[in-house]
Amino acid sequence: MAGLELRNPTMNAAGVLGISAPLLKRIYEGGAGAVVTKSLGGPQRMGHSNPTLVSVEGGALNAMGLPNPGAEYFVEMIRELKGDGVPVVASFFGGSIEEFRDVALVLSEAGVDALEVNVSCPNVAEEMGMLGADPMNTEKVTEAVKEVAKSPVIVKLSPNVTDICEIARAAERGGADAITAVNTLKGLAVDADLRRPILTNVTGGLSGPALKPVALRCVWEIYEAVEIPIIGCGGISNWRDAVEYLLSGATAVEIGTAAMDGGFDIYGKIAEGIREYLVENGFKEVKDIVGLAHGG
Numbered sequence: 001m002a003g004l005e006l007r008n009p010t011m012n013a014a015g016v017l018g019i020s021a022p023l024l025k026r027i028y029e030g031g032a033g034a035v036v037t038k039s040l041g042g043p044q045r046m047g048h049s050n051p052t053l054v055s056v057e058g059g060a061l062n063a064m065g066l067p068n069p070g071a072e073y074f075v076e077m078i079r080e081l082k083g084d085g086v087p088v089v090a091s092f093f094g095g096s097i098e099e100f101r102d103v104a105l106v107l108s109e110a111g112v113d114a115l116e117v118n119v120s121c122p123n124v125a126e127e128m129g130m131l132g133a134d135p136m137n138t139e140k141v142t143e144a145v146k147e148v149a150k151s152p153v154i155v156k157l158s159p160n161v162t163d164i165c166e167i168a169r170a171a172e173r174g175g176a177d178a179i180t181a182v183n184t185l186k187g188l189a190v191d192a193d194l195r196r197p198i199l200t201n202v203t204g205g206l207s208g209p210a211l212k213p214v215a216l217r218c219v220w221e222i223y224e225a226v227e228i229p230i231i232g233c234g235g236i237s238n239w240r241d242a243v244e245y246l247l248s249g250a251t252a253v254e255i256g257t258a259a260m261d262g263g264f265d266i267y268g269k270i271a272e273g274i275r276e277y278l279v280e281n282g283f284k285e286v287k288d289i290v291g292l293a294h295g296g
């Protein structure tokens with residue numbers, strides 16, 4: 001996909017379970033085609049104080065605030081994973097276009113297989129998170145990252161926009177090799193007894209099954225708007241969900257919240273389910289079913 005070779009079309013979604021080299025390695029051993037790092041920034045960040053994660057009907061609401069040890073610190077972990085033969089996608093963010101470029105350079109030189117540009121976190125200051133709500137900013141960031149990238153550049157989009165196709169087209173114009181759709185959907189949880197919002201950040205990002213119809217719609221629309229491949233993400237819990245994403249236009253999928261309950265083996269189980277679906281329905285490879293639900 002976009003020059004990234006995957007043994008199967010599953011990956012972990014950034015920031016869920018895989019926050020260190022040993023955990024990312026377990027995700028790969030659990031069957032993922034490649035692993036995605038927690039979003040990394042320039043300087044280290046503490047993130048928001050707890051509570052940062054709450055279970056809600058149909059999923060979870062989180063406002064971690066992009067806690068991370070900084071890209072430089074993670075370089076050693078990337079090299080360790082690469083040494084073990086694990087394909088690594090580095091997710092990252094910046095506080096400005098220059099910082100996006102600088103962090104991309106550090107991660108690129110560490111030898112990652114692809115870069116996933118997070119312009120879509122709903123839980124931090126706009127310049128670090130929802131930069132991707134604006135087409136011009138999305139295009140500029142993508143261009144800046146492409147200038148220094150030595151591997152494919154994937155831009156991860158937010159569902160918290162009026163027209164996700166406009167943003168996807170901007171990423172494509174900026175030179176993106178692929179798009180991940182989507183990050184979490186902004187939401188709120190209130191405690192009736194405490195009469196207060198549950199998360200310290202007040203609002204958070206909705207993930208899990210409740211996000212799936214929205215994310216699937218995003219993939220569907222983006223597939224009709226751009227030529228570059230799409231990685232579907234949002235509420236995938238089993239192989240059937242993953243197949244629905246492929247049929248809607250995704251070439252690969254990322255699984256996050258479901259791994260909190262399903263554990264590290266979920267990637268292998270979903271990859272095997274996709275394989276069996278292909279065999280049982282007479283298809284040779286994943287690309288035979290990408291976008292098939294669009295007909296024509």
Ligand SMILES: Cc1cc2nc3c(=O)[nH]c(=O)nc-3n(C[C@H](O)[C@H](O)[C@H](O)COP(=O)(O)O)c2cc1C
Nearest residue numbers: 013014015039118182183207208234235255256257
């Ligand atoms: C606890 C938690 C932390 C997350 N951290 C990140 C992150 O660092 N970078 C990012 O791009 N997305 C992050 N996300 C969003 C996920 O990567 C994914 O886009 C979203 O959860 C939807 O997929 P899911 O329903 O399979 O979890 C996070 C999600 C959760 C639940």
